[in-house]
Amino acid sequence: MKMDIVLIPGDGIGPDIVREAVKVLDAVMDKSGHTVKYTTCLAGGCAIDETGVPLPPSTLEAAQKSDAVLLGAVGGPKWDTVPGDMRPEKALLGLRGGLGLFCNLRPAILYPQLSAACPLKEEVVAGGLDIMVVRELTGGIYFGERGLSADGQSAYDTMAYSTAEVERIARKAFEIARGRSGRLTSVDKANILETSRLWRKTVECCATAYPDVQLTHLYVDNAAMQLVRAPRQFDVIVTENMFGDILSDEASMITGSIGMLPSASLREDSFGMYEPIHGSAPDIAGKDLANPLATILSAAMMLRHTFKLEEEAKMVETAVSRVLEAGWRTGDIFSEGCSKVGTRQMGTLVAEAV
């Protein structure tokens, strides 16, 4: 197979971690005989600096023509004062919207090797954590109309959803739940929001096609509590864009393994954009300090979801586990008794383990 991958290193530690993921992908190619063509593109703060806009049209075009995108991270305090429409984050929204990536998968997994970093008591997470948050990514209040009044004294944002938008993400979530434990929790605020009532009704409708999946509904405030109180009750969570933003970050933090967590943004075909869930950490950029594992695991998700190379995906995931098992750690996940390594050496270790 010949793979056509667009790399968007982005800002801060983005270039450091994407470089290591490429190292690991190359090792997989060597072993599997597949070939890959990389095209590196600008997006985020660095694109603002070089081209004046966060998402140059050429980047979106290149992404559209490719099989998959691997993204590092965008943003940083340097661009925090630019006006709303010109922020680095706009690049993410532009890519998500422009590429039609409505389905965001965010696995929240507790790595047993890192359980010391988990902020929850042992008895709360005993048996491990493995939650899949399925976040709607191209609708809701992120993409609705918004505005500021002429006098600057009032502002509004609109949360909007159509049945079709809810249906397609719900179906993805039901499929995923079916392939796991068969339990799906849909999160909304149906006691207040009209969009949530539409959401709940539509999810209920879809449920009839998945009698083998056990569906429950939770209000978002309750979900935020339950994630802390008893996270093991969750298997797959499906929710709208902003609730998904909040809950997936909370879910990843309760694992304590946040430097390790990848994500995939998908649509109906095999195309996808893959990125770590952590930020651009500008303070440690270029210092060989960043943890590349979340990006490496994002590349594994790419092999699985876009290229259907399940075996190769597992190869990368196993390599990461073995490197952790052997005690290698970057600074962010370091604990007593382990061996500290830099970004590059971590990448090399995983590539070798592949």
Place this chain on the structure above:
Amino acid sequence: MKMDIVLIPGDGIGPDIVREAVKVLDAVMDKSGHTVKYTTCLAGGCAIDETGVPLPPSTLEAAQKSDAVLLGAVGGPKWDTVPGDMRPEKALLGLRGGLGLFCNLRPAILYPQLSAACPLKEEVVAGGLDIMVVRELTGGIYFGERGLSADGQSAYDTMAYSTAEVERIARKAFEIARGRSGRLTSVDKANILETSRLWRKTVECCATAYPDVQLTHLYVDNAAMQLVRAPRQFDVIVTENMFGDILSDEASMITGSIGMLPSASLREDSFGMYEPIHGSAPDIAGKDLANPLATILSAAMMLRHTFKLEEEAKMVETAVSRVLEAGWRTGDIFSEGCSKVGTRQMGTLVAEAV
């Protein structure tokens, strides 16, 4: 002083717990020489059953004429299928909006006597937790325009804020921070939402009048993470209505003391509505099993904020601490080695300790 208090027991365990709070208030009156007149009103599911609407106009009128409202809890599965506009929750929104209660105070405190119930590791909460969430309560997406398209295929909700709305809640939060550690965290999603940018700008403006308060801004997704990772970094958190709903519930759950937590909903004058943050727990209603302490502590907040009886408020809070210290527990907070009591006995114990 003669106090005019409206009681809204509501649904589920509401009547059980309000009754005990009254018992404690009466004990305070006995000791302090103040007098109180109670008026009991309907709201929530029981009001739907008796009058056809969740918030009868007579209830709102009585509340408007009173000095303060003490509310138990509203809602339950029995009314989950009624249409959006007729839900028990509408009573809460009607009271908040109708009484102009824009400022919701939700203390999240870890009771040392209950630290076993805290889901976070000891080292994460060492030294205790005492966070005050200040939630805007009469604006945002809870009160914005919403609707369903004629064909039922799409829905929208509007999040709207004016500078004036942000200013008044920000000022309250700055005042509260000034009276505590002097640290205030404002939570928004200014990288996406126009209302959040207005929010941030307005809070920044207010900050100039409070040079002694140290203001920081956090995105809501990051705040949801930080509450789990390092909750002790927070003292006072101020945020808009829906973010406040989610984060205050998360904050209360990380304390593990959720059966204990009161809340106050205030406006510029001394009027206030006071209620426990927990729900109506219909499964244990009327069984002498509910924990009345959150409602009793809500009554203490009433003494403090509405009647400016700081000493009497402390009297109640100290009584609760002493009863816990002595090992008395309702079922929800029971642990090995303590003595289990019912709702009524718990109320009596606190009243006696007063």
